[in-house]
Amino acid sequence: MRDTTIEQAGVAVAAHAVVHIYRTEGHDVAALSGVTLTVSPGEVAALLGPSGSGKSTLLQLCAGLLRPAAGRLTVGGDDLARLSPTELDEFRRVTLGMVLQGADTNVVPYLNCADNVRLARPGLSATQVSDALALVGLPGYDDREVTPLSPGDLQLLALAGAVAHRPRLLLADEPTSKLDHASRDIVMEAIFRINAELGTTVLLVTHDPVVAARMPRTVTIRDGRIGAEGRSGEEFAVISADGSLPLPPDVLADLPPGTLLRVLPEPDGLRLVRAEDDDAATD
Amino acid sequence: MSTRWGPTIRGLRYRRGQTVVMMVVIATLAAIAGAAPWYARMTRDQTTVQAFDLGAPASTLRIDSSGPAVPDELVPDDPMIVDPVPSRDATVTWAPPDIAKPGEGMLLSRAGVCDHLRFVEGACPTEPGQIAVSTADQELWGLQVDSTVPFSASGGGAEGSLRIVGVYEVVDGDDPYWYDLVPDGHSGWRDLEIPVADRFIIDPATWQLYPDIDGQSHLDLRVDAQQVDSDDLPHLQTLYDDLDAAVAATGEETLTSAIPDTIDELEHGFDVAGRGIALTVGQLAAVGLVCLVLAALLGVRAVRRDLGLQRLRGSSPGRLARTSALEWLVVALPSTVLGFVGAIGFAIAVRAAWLDQARVLWPPWTSVAAAAIVPIVGSLLVAFLTRRVARAPIPSLLRSTESRAAAGRVGLLVLDVILLAVVGCSILVALTSTESSPLVLLAPALLAVGGGVLVCRLLVLLIGRLGPRWLVRRPALGLGWLEIARGDGLRAMVVVSAVATALLVLTTQAALIGDHNRDHRADVETGAATVYRTTTDAGQVQRALDEIDPERQRATAVATVGRSGDSYRMLYVEPEAFRRIAYGAAEAADAGQWAAITAPAGRATTLTGDRLRVRLTGKVDARTPMGVRATLLDASGEAQSLTVGQVRPGVSGSQVLETGMDCAEGCRLLSIQFDPEGETGFQGSLAVDTAANGSWAPVELDPDGWRPIGVDYDGYRLDVAAGQPAGALDLDLATGGLSLALQSTYLAGDLPVLVSERMEVTVEDGHEVHTPGTALLPVQVQGSLHDATPRLLEDAMVSDLSATTRYGDARTDSTSEVSLWFAEGADDDAFIEELDILGVQLIEVGDAAEARTAYANSSEALASRLNPIAAVLVALLAAGALGLTLAGGWRRRRDDVRALDLAGVPRRVWVRATRVAHLVPVVTGVVVGAVAGAIGTSIAVQRVPIFATAEPAIHLQLDLQQAALGVAVAAALVVLLCVAVAAWRSITSGRRWER
Structure with missing residues (x-):
């Protein structure tokens, strides 16, 4: 029987003014320009945003695959930038579970399901492997070959491989891309189940609005910054660590860059007034 | 399958193409590593047994004593020393019946001698005062049973007479019992003035009858060749030294033996052969190692993404390296065992075919160790490569194609300069070493590496200039050239092809040149296909030949004057027949020179x-x-x-x-x-x-x-x-x-002669030479012999036999020998019988085929026999290395093909372009290798000691054999092109060989 008790809680992920720059020949590209974000232990959050906005970069920074050029990124209180390579390996082996983009990217084609789950984790017992497969919805798949599996099942297998060691943080890069609706729902259910049963903090990247709509928290990244945040379906703007406030895209259409505004405190918040409108009113 | 090794085995099956190549490479390397020391050991054993099997003096010890007998306690208590035979002899003066002048004879008593003689008349002496004489002495001197032979001790004192009780023949002259003392029945010379007799066999009791005879006692000891192998040589040397010391301590005895010389010669042969085998196999192993590196690199690169996944799950590079090395052993160990089984098969095969006297079939520990090194080295290599690859950033590992920037920070130009400098220095060191260094054998491979790198650079420069122009005019060719220029496998392809071709040239030429010169030496030392000595006068021999072989198509008569050690020897020959039979076609161009020594006839009285x-x-x-x-x-x-x-x-x-x-x-x-x-x-x-x-x-x-x-x-x-x-x-x-x-004078002028090259400065016209008898003739030098005179490797002069037979002097005596030299295939029983009927009895003294066989069984020749095998293995390994090089760039090449396809380049264009990209480097490499091989081999064969011959030197044929060179280059081209074509076809047909 699968052990459904929560053995350990998820970890908090905290990014403070995180900057990441890709250095290429001839010029540098800032993928993240001061991202500040906190994900609470056991929380499920999705990173949204257009292609190239930096969400996958943020996910890789959280996995310790990249190191921030500036800022601070902690997982469970550990500053990933300060961890040695050995400590990073330990972090990925114990704390982290990660699912890469693409259903077949996470599996080794010539191994069966159990061996794929056990890959790089030889200490896992057969029971733990079976439990992991059952947790994601692939009970009894231990000895099945990978090749005939559907993309949905492959993604579930990837999830099983990522959580078999009961990680405290699960990172998933577009886990539902290229899946049909039914498979998408199954995968999402598996992710929520993992969160619920293991208490694992889940941070995923998605383009799919349906997936985003089902997430209790969404963080939209635009141009390397936090553009907005949604909670339970409601969208919020987020003030950055440097005090800047990215405007929602529809507002930005009316207020193009360079527009002068007056920020007027009001009892229940702030009021933004275009400077020329204010001047006209004054006149 | 979920066992510990299940995933590994699944992976191997998944990448079965690579697995098979890897197994073949490992098995080949293990077979080479295992077989080389084994073969070296067997050749040592074979030559050791052969050397000691030759009998006296190579394998015998003789203790001489002036006393009545050699003390028994001097016989070494060692199982390798067998058959001690005590004997005693004394030189006496005797005179045959009706011959006034006294001659020499030797009284001999030898333990067990009667068992080794056959008595055609009478019986073996059993009483004091009795002797047995040989059938030859009976015939030559008219000795009869019951007659007496008067004698006197050579040193004076004792005189007496012995009664003949038997006439003997030796049962088996090759019986080790005789050591080198076998009475051959032909020790007497027909020169009536010096009647030297064969052994007079006496009963040991005869010594007591004549106690004043100044005889000498001996104890002959023999090393049992059947018990000796190469490991016993130090023991034998110690045994000899101990015996020598013990004999010296007695003060009365002396020890003589050629065993130390035999050991020295054997060890010298081992040294030469060992170096030859080591260099041949070393180069082979180097090619194999390149294959192994390429195979390992390919294997590790193929699992880059798997490694990335494992890194993502927390596996450290070190752990992955250890795991990979361990998993690699799953392939390596069975492959090594397979290779070693191949080595066993090789050992059994060569033992059956070439080394039948090498008793030790059990592999030496060096063989096992060498084979065991292969998986260990491979495992370490895989660990190193895995660690190196796994240390790359995880995101790059997870990408399908390796980044080009990962090739390294050292520029290719710098790499080329370093490589060329190393190659240049190595060649310089090899060529300028004071002694002929076998390292010169590396010259072809080094030149191939250097030439390959240089040509690659020139090729890239050329493509830089011409490629874009061709791209417009001939798109397929232009694309192909550009693909060559950007392909990071260009150097590997060219260098692998070049080195393989060069090694193929070296191994084939080394084998052919070595064999040719060994055969040539055997032929020269023998003189002709077979050579027989005869006691018949040369004149009679000539008359017999005139009757049954007037054209001298089958045999020719030769009279030799002078013993070994003289300043020179005279050879009287039938010029035209001698040129044909002794020199063969090689001297055909000098027919005029040989005609010039025909002695001009003078007037006879x-x-x-x-x-x-x-x-x-x-x-x-x-x-x-x-x-x-x-x-x-x-x-x-x-x-x-x-x-x-x-x-x-x-x-x-x-x-x-x-x-x-x-x-x-x-x-x-x-x-x-x-x-x-x-x-x-x-x-x-x-x-x-x-x-x-x-x-x-x-x-x-x-x-x-x-x-x-x-x-x-x-x-x-x-x-x-x-x-x-x-x-x-x-x-x-x-x-x-x-x-x-x-x-x-009987000649119209002086005796025309040809002289050996070294004698040209010492022999002038008018110099007088002896005929086989008494005549002394002035010579007129007609020219020089550019090669050693067959059968006489010392300085020699050659003249016309008819000049001596005119004097009736071409006789057999103590300073001369008449022989009959047979052409190839003429040595048949019927011909010999015809000669016998005509009064010419023959004793074989040389057989070129036997001499060739003997040389073919020398350490050096046995080592050289590996060359053809090495050539085949080089071709196979080179094919493997080229295949792996091509497979290494497979994914990128396939991506290039796909990109060209997507860009709308017609299929026929990119198919042709890919063909150009595959074939041009291979053809270039083969051409470079052919040139490097020809130059390097020419240098190597001139300088390497294994091609030298013992003194006195004979002229060696060291020119490259053009036909064989062409065949070797063609073979390399065909094999390597087949691999390149197969690679080209599989890429353009979209097969996934990159697995």
């Missing part, structure tokens, strides 16, 4: 009848008589030495000396000799007459046809001039007592 009369007219100024002797040559070619009479001293006027002769069918007068008993002078004329029918018929004596000999000593004089009356010779003779002679 012919006598007929049964009385020889010599008339001396003039004053004899002497107090003692002076003997006059004459030598005649009868129609059968037999020489007659006649004592004509004695000239009385103090008599003026004519004196006629007369004796009988047997010249009914005519004789030639060869010489007239004056033998004074003291100081003598004579001035007057000499005439020779023969009583043909009772009336005097003076023989015309032409002064030009006679020359004095023996007059160059202390002013002794013998002048010859035309005499009066006509037909006589005017003589002016003065001597202090030594004999002087007149010799019929």
Whole structure:
């Protein structure tokens, strides 16, 4: 029987003014320009945003695959930038579970399901492997070959491989891309189940609005910054660590860059007034 | 399958193409590593057994003692020393019946000798005073059973006579019992003046009968060849040293043995062969190692993404390296075992085919160790490569194509410069080393590497200039060239192809040149296909040949004067037949030179009848008589030495000396000799007459046809001039007592000779040489022999045999030998029987085929036999290395093809472009390798000791064999092109070989 008790809680992920720059020949590209974000232990959050906005970069920074050029990124209180390579390996082996983009990217084609789950984790017992497969919805798949599996099942297998060691943080890069609706729902259910049963903090990247709509928290990244945040379906703007406030895209259409505004405190918040409108009113 | 090794085995099955290649490479390397020390060991054992199996003196020890017997305690207590045979002998002077001059003989008693003799008459001596004589002595000297042989001890003292009780033949002359003392029945010479006898076998009790005979006791010991292998040589050396010390300590005994020399020669051979094998196999292993590196690199790169996944799950590079190394052993260990089984098969095969005397089939520990090194090295290599790859950033590992930037930070130009510098320095060191270093054998491979790198750079430069232009005019060619220029596998492809071709050239040429020169040496040392000695006069041999082989297509007669150790030896031959049979076609171009030594015939002085009369007219100024002797040559070619009479001293006027002769069918007068008993002078004329029918018929004596000999000593004089009356010779003779002679020149001029190259500076026209008998002839040098004279590797002069047979002097005696040299295939029983019927009995003294076989079994030759095998393996490994190089760039090449396809480039264009990209580097590499191989091999064969021959040196054929060179290059081209074409076809057909 699968052990459904929560053995350990998820970890908090905290990014403070995180900057990441890709250095290429001839010029540098800032993928993240001061991202500040906190994900609470056991929380499920999705990173949204257009292609190239930096969400996958943020996910890789959280996995310790990249190191921030500036800022601070902690997982469970550990500053990933300060961890040695050995400590990073330990972090990925114990704390982290990660699912890469693409259903077949996470599996080794010539191994069966159990061996794929056990890959790089030889200490896992057969029971733990079976439990992991059952947790994601692939009970009894231990000895099945990978090749005939559907993309949905492959993604579930990837999830099983990522959580078999009961990680405290699960990172998933577009886990539902290229899946049909039914498979998408199954995968999402598996992710929520993992969160619920293991208490694992889940941070995923998605383009799919349906997936985003089902997430209790969404963080939209635009141009390397936090553009907005949604909670339970409601969208919020987020003030950055440097005090800047990215405007929602529809507002930005009316207020193009360079527009002068007056920020007027009001009892229940702030009021933004275009400077020329204010001047006209004054006149 | 969820066992510990399940995933590994699944992975291997998934990448079965790579797995198979890897297994083949490992198995080949293990087979090479395992077989090389094994083969070296077997060759050592084989040559050791052969050396000790040759018998005396190589494997024997002899202890000599002046006492009655060698003490038994000197016999070493060692199982390798077998069959101690005590013996005692003494040299005695004896005289055969009816022969006045005493000769030499040897009394011999030897333990167990009767068991090794067959008695054609009588029995073995069992009583004191009895002897047995050989059948040859019976025939030569007329010794009969029950007759007695008077003798006296050579050192004086004892005298006596021994009764003949038996006539023996040796049962088996090759029986080790005889050591090198076998009575061969032919020790006696037919020279009547020196009757040297074969062994006189006596009973040991005879020594007590004649205690004053100054004999010598011996103890012969033998190393049992069947018990010795190469590991025993140090033990044998110690055994010899101990025995030598023990013998020296006695003060009375001495030890003689060639065992230390045998050991030295063997160890020298081991050294040469060992270096040859090591260098051949070393280069082979180097190619194999490149294959292994490429295979390992390919294997590790193929699992980059798997490694990335594992890194993502927390596996450290070190852990992945350890795991990979361990998993690699799953392939390596069975492959190594497989390879070692191959080595066992090889050992069994070569033992059956070549090394039948190498008893040790069990592999030496070095063989096992060398084979075991392969998986260990491979495992470490895989660990290193895995660690290196796994340390790349995880995101890059997870990408399908490796980043080009990962190739390294060192620029290719710098890499090329370093490589060329290393290659250049290596070649320089090898060529300038003071001694001929076998490292020169690396020259072809080094030149191939250097040439390959240089050509690659030039090729890229050329493509840079021409590629874009071609891209417009001939898109397929242009695209192909550009693909070559950007392909990071270009150098590997060119260098692998070049090195493989160069090694193929080296191995084939080394084998052929080595074999050719060994065979050539065997042929030269033997003289002809087979050589037989005969006790028959050369004249009789020639007459026999004239009867059954007048064209000399099958055999030719040769008379040799001078023993080994003389400053030179004279060879009297039948020029044209000798050139054909002894030198073969190689000397065909010098036919004119050989024709030039045909001795010009002069006028003969012919006598007929049964009385020889010599008339001396003039004053004899002497107090003692002076003997006059004459030598005649009868129609059968037999020489007659006649004592004509004695000239009385103090008599003026004519004196006629007369004796009988047997010249009914005519004789030639060869010489007239004056033998004074003291100081003598004579001035007057000499005439020779023969009583043909009772009336005097003076023989015309032409002064030009006679020359004095023996007059160059202390002013002794013998002048010859035309005499009066006509037909006589005017003589002016003065001597202090030594004999002087007149010799019929019988030649129209001096003896024409060819001399060996080194003798050109020492031998001038007029230099006098001996014929096999008594004649002394001045020579006229006609030219030099550019190669050693067959069978006579010392300095030699060659002249026409007819010049000597005219003097009746081509006889067998103690300083000369008459032999019959057979052409290839002529040595058949029927021919030999015909000769036998005509009175020419033959004893084989040389067989070129046997000599070739002996050389073919030398350490050096056995080592060289690996060359053809190495050539095949080089071709296979090179094919593997090229295949792996191509497969290494497979994914990128496939991506290129896909990109061209997507860009709308017509299929036929990119198919042709890919073909150009695959084939041009291979063809370029083969061309570079052919040139490097030809140059490097030419350098190597001139300098490497394994191609040298023992002193005296013979001219070696060290030119490259063009046909073989062409075949080797063609073979390399075909094999490598097949691989390249297969790779090209699989890429363009979209197969996924990159797995």
